[in-house]
Amino acid sequence: MSALVVTIVATIVVAIVVLVSLLLIIGLVLVFGARRFGPDEDSVVEQINAVLPQTQCAQCGYPGCRPYAEAIAEGRAEINQCPPGGEEGVRELAELLGREPLPLDESRGEHKPPLVALIDEERCIGCKLCIEACPVDAILGAPKMMHTVIAAECTGCELCLPPCPVDCIELVPRRQSFIWPLRFNSSGNRTDNSSASPTDKRETEHA
């Protein structure tokens, strides 16, 4: 009887020891691998970059969102230089980096709801200047042919406005996909989905 108990206990102990040592070995290998090849400072840049709105508008003074994120990580830039991100973006960056939120630097531009460029195709002369200016390749066209904007790719950065010789590009509020349930503003009227932006929604929820 006692011999049987000893055998059973021995089997259980062996099983536990084998599994635990297996887990331990794999864990050690993974820790070593993560230390050796893992992300180091880059991850801070990545996290900042993830918070930035990716409009690539260069209003912060850097060529795009990623260089601005690198500048913030290295302490070369303040966190309030991103107008498309708005106060909300500054707050998120402050939270991420454990800093005090700063008021948005208005000298770099004002915060606007999400916009999308629209080319007046009647007036477009097909000069390609806006295609070269677009930081996200959201304009489609060929020389002397009408151009058009791929709305899903457009970030509303306004960089295509200055080069256009015939001023045929305008920025219109981004059309939102249908939001359910219907939202009502304070006076009880239904808000127009086309003018409602995610930022507006956030502000409404905070208020």
Next chain:
Amino acid sequence: MDLALIIISAALVNNFVLIQFLGLCPFLGVSSQLEGAAGMAMATTFVLTLASVASYCLTAWILEPLGLEYLRIVAFIVVIAGLVQLTEIAMRHAAPMLHRVLGIYLPLITSNCAVLGVALLNLRQQHSLVESTLYGFGAAIGFGGVLIVLAAARERLAMADVPESFRGAPIGLVTAGLMALAFMGFAGFAKL
């Protein structure tokens, strides 16, 4: 000759995705873009081959001598999860963009049943170490191959004039079904 037959058997005749219906989640999940599919195919090949080697070593050298065969599923899952984590660390280091394209599907290789399936089938068919490795490699080639082929087909389909109710996943499933039908033509080429 036998060894070549093992690879052909695992890759084509008993293709894990289209004949045995293992690993369908990444097969449909990552096949919308050719680039992502190629990366996933490479990552899975790496994991699958190493997992079959590791599971053979684990069974032959640790579990069987100690009479712990009943622990093999737990032990295999642990080893596979570790290998996938290593692959993820290596990929984030070597190819950050690919790492982002694959996203959640990379850690989900752990639960790709083709990986556990290969480890368990190796055991059932009593393969040796070399045979296990080749079987795992062949299975990975088969998985990666059909994944890339389906991704290429779906990239074309994205441009095609598909009836609206069939767009996206439905036409993908129809395509996968037709591919499975075609793969039935390999039946009988190898008995393994």
